Amino acid sequence: MIMPIIMDVQQIKEALPHRYPFLLVDRVIEMEEGKSITGLKNVTANEEFFNGHFPAKPIMPGVLQVEALAQVAGVLAIKSGAAGSMVYFMSIDGVKFRKPVVPGDQLILKATVIQHRGKIWKFRGESFVDGTLVSEAEFMAMVSSEGV
Numbered sequence: 001m002i003m004p005i006i007m008d009v010q011q012i013k014e015a016l017p018h019r020y021p022f023l024l025v026d027r028v029i030e031m032e033e034g035k036s037i038t039g040l041k042n043v044t045a046n047e048e049f050f051n052g053h054f055p056a057k058p059i060m061p062g063v064l065q066v067e068a069l070a071q072v073a074g075v076l077a078i079k080s081g082a083a084g085s086m087v088y089f090m091s092i093d094g095v096k097f098r099k100p101v102v103p104g105d106q107l108i109l110k111a112t113v114i115q116h117r118g119k120i121w122k123f124r125g126e127s128f129v130d131g132t133l134v135s136e137a138e139f140m141a142m143v144s145s146e147g148v
């Protein structure tokens with residue numbers, strides 16, 4: 001399915017410091033500043049991590065799904081008035097991996113702000129494949145223009 005482009009990967013790279021092989025968001029397809037964001041990652045058979053996870057059974061590591069959710073949440077924070085700042089993830093809670101993510105899947109990454117006080121943001125993240133929830137977590141991050 002062709003998805004709308006709110007931010008392409010070039011714009012995502014202007015918001016995040018992550019680069020290959022660790023940039024895990026291809027596109028932002030929805031965003032409500034200060035509230036929620038939806039991004040996507042097209043998972044290809046050629047992902048580096050499939051070489052080792054696992055050699056005879058390619059499955060996207062759940063921890064990388066969590067990382068991808070944290071990255072879209074980071075984009076949301078940066079685009080919600082924190083341009084020029086860094087987003088430092090401090091904690092992750094309630095992680096669940098519900099279904100395997102495999103080559104060819106389109107991972108839809110949704111992050112919603114559940115609390116925002118000063119520099120501290122809390123997000124709920126959910127990732128979907130074909131409309132089915134495949135992983136979820138809650139994150140806390142500090143947004144700062146200085147170091148930690």
Ligand code: BDE
Nearest residue numbers: 054055056057059062097098099100101
């Ligand atoms: C299920 C729920 C969430 N994430 C992953 C799964 C899952 O089915 N993992 N499967 C791993 C797996 C690894 C190897 Br080595 C293997 O030979 C097989 Br058969 C597997 O299913």
